[in-house]
Amino acid sequence: MTDSLTTQGDTLTIQGDWTLADYQALKRNVEAYSGEQWSAENIELKKLGRVDTAGASLLATLLGPGILGALAEQEGTLPREQRALLHAVAEAMRDTPAPEPEGLAPVAHFLTETGKKVEAIWHLSYLLAGFIGQIIATLFVVLPRPRRWRVTPFIAAIQNTGLNALPIVALLTFLVGAVVAFLGATVLQDFGATIYTVNLVAFSFLREFGVLLAAILLAGRTASAFTAQIGAMKVNEELDAIRTLGLDPVELLVIPRVLAMMVSLPILTFVGMLAGLVGGGLVCAIALDISPAQFMAIVERDIALKHFLVGMSKAPVFAFLIAAIGCLEGFKVGGSAQSVGTHTTSSVVQSIFMVILLDAIAALFFMEMGW
Numbered sequence: 001m002t003d004s005l006t007t008q009g010d011t012l013t014i015q016g017d018w019t020l021a022d023y024q025a026l027k028r029n030v031e032a033y034s035g036e037q038w039s040a041e042n043i044e045l046k047k048l049g050r051v052d053t054a055g056a057s058l059l060a061t062l063l064g065p066g067i068l069g070a071l072a073e074q075e076g077t078l079p080r081e082q083r084a085l086l087h088a089v090a091e092a093m094r095d096t097p098a099p100e101p102e103g104l105a106p107v108a109h110f111l112t113e114t115g116k117k118v119e120a121i122w123h124l125s126y127l128l129a130g131f132i133g134q135i136i137a138t139l140f141v142v143l144p145r146p147r148r149w150r151v152t153p154f155i156a157a158i159q160n161t162g163l164n165a166l167p168i169v170a171l172l173t174f175l176v177g178a179v180v181a182f183l184g185a186t187v188l189q190d191f192g193a194t195i196y197t198v199n200l201v202a203f204s205f206l207r208e209f210g211v212l213l214a215a216i217l218l219a220g221r222t223a224s225a226f227t228a229q230i231g232a233m234k235v236n237e238e239l240d241a242i243r244t245l246g247l248d249p250v251e252l253l254v255i256p257r258v259l260a261m262m263v264s265l266p267i268l269t270f271v272g273m274l275a276g277l278v279g280g281g282l283v284c285a286i287a288l289d290i291s292p293a294q295f296m297a298i299v300e301r302d303i304a305l306k307h308f309l310v311g312m313s314k315a316p317v318f319a320f321l322i323a324a325i326g327c328l329e330g331f332k333v334g335g336s337a338q339s340v341g342t343h344t345t346s347s348v349v350q351s352i353f354m355v356i357l358l359d360a361i362a363a364l365f366f367m368e369m370g371w
Contacts, residue, residue, distance in 0.1 A: 005029045005062075015047035018055025026055060030062045040070040045077050056089035065094040124350070131328045132320075135258060138250050153256035161222045161257075162264030166271060168221075169214050173205070173272035176213060177279030180204055185287055194288050198298040201280030206307040207366075210273035211265075212359055215318040218265060219351035223326030226257055227347040230330025231340040239331075249331075258323040265319035266312060273311065310366055317358065322351045 004016045004026055012033070018026060043063065051059075060068045069090035072083045142148050184197035230253060233239050242249050277299070284290040290298075329347035333339045 005033055010042050011044055012042060013044040013047060014059070015049070017049040017051075018059065019050055019052045020054040023054050023058070026058050030058050033062060040067050040074075043067070043071055045071060048078065048082070051082050051085060053085070053089060056086050057093065059086065060090055060093045065090040069094070127332075128325065128328060131331075132324050134250055135254060135324060138248065138255055139258075142251055142255055148251070150252065150256045153252075154260055157257050157260030158264055160225070161218065161260055162267055165217065165221060165264070165268060169217055169268045169272050170275040172217065173210065173213050173275040174279040176209060177201060177205060177276030178283045180209070180276075181280035181283035182287070185283070195290070195298070197280070197284055197288060198290065198295055199302055201277065201284075202299045202303045203307060205273050205276035205280070206303065206311050208311065208359070208363070209276055211269040211311045211314045211318065212355070214265060214268040214272045215315070215322065215355045215359075216352055218261070218268070218319070219322050219355055220348050222261065223322050223329075223347045223351040224344045226323065226326030227329040227333070227344045228340060230327055231333030231343055234331065234333050235335055235337070235340065254323075254327045257327060258320060261319040261323040262316045265322075266315040269312060269315040273308070306371055310371055314359065314362055318355050321354050321358070325351045325354065 004014065004018065004022075006013045006015065016022075056068075063071070068086055071077070072087035072090060074083075077083075078086070181197055181201050184200040185194050188194050188196055188200075230239075233253075239249050242252060281290075281292055281295045284295055285292060326347045329343040329350070333343050
């Protein structure tokens with residue numbers, strides 16, 4: 001075949017057929033002109049014959065996706081079909097990242113992945129903040145209008161999120177209370193201060209463990225359920241049907257779940273505190289010979305009411321965030337069962353992470369405030 005690339009002065013003429021059958025010869029011609037810079041004004045395409053995707057990719061490699069796209073937008077030089085093909089290939093190769101230098105590949109890959117993760121976290125935070133704002137705005141619209149309250153879904157959500165979770169929360173916090181008491185007794189015995197095991201159990205459960213364990217359990221149990229329920233509705237196009245009827249999915253599906261969680265988690269927190277104290281008191285009675293009456297007397301004497309209030313104050317905040325994250329991930333589900341599973345996992349991870357992060361921030365805040 002004749003040369004597919006010829007130059008005359010500053011003009012590069014592209015001619016002949018650029019197809020897969022002549023790919024190797026065309027590639028050698030392109031490599032011979034690699035390293036030279038061309039502009040769209042200096043490219044001649046009138047002698048160009050047939051072009052397929054393989055030839056268009058070589059043209060993009062030679063000229064660059066930007067110049068090839070500019071040439072494809074020029075009317076009159078090429079048939080419409082060829083211009084459409086060149087434009088599609090240029091756009092596809094424009095999004096392809098440039099090859100990384102071999103010596104810097106590991107470092108560049110690490111920085112690229114880190115940047116992607118940071119961008120994903122920022123995007124998630126942005127969506128969550130917007131969704132929380134939408135929930136609050138809807139609450140201000142719905143709460144002053146009792147006729148728009150969804151009482152039946154609200155009561156059903158309280159039963160599912162609160163009453164049905166009572167046994168597992170009570171059992172878990174009872175066992176953790178016993179473990180904390182065992183650890184306290186083992187460590188404090190060396191100092192002859194086993195009596196302070198009571199203070200350790202009471203402080204830890206009233207301020208931290210009661211609300212934290214209940215919130216983590218609800219994050220795994222209820223946030224995933226919210227995501228799966230709303231995600232299944234989206235897969236089945238039920239959300240589109242709700243919008244078609246002129247109803248707001250946030251008002252219909254999200255508000256009852258959020259309010260139910262804000263009622264359920266404080267109750268579960270209170271039960272968790274009591275169960276933890278019972279577990280710690282049982283260990284103190286068996287291992288340290290501290291009677292339940294003496295245990296409660298020490299709690300009443302040394303533990304101020306503010307520690308209970310600090311723990312309870314976290315519960316509505318944690319509940320709101322868990323419900324918001326679970327519902328948001330449900331709305332983000334795509335059209336497949338795999339997407340439901342992916343976003344269900346994501347809602348659990350995000351909920352637990354946010355609960356622990358906010359608990360740490362709250363602990364620092366209350367410590368600095370002397371509460």
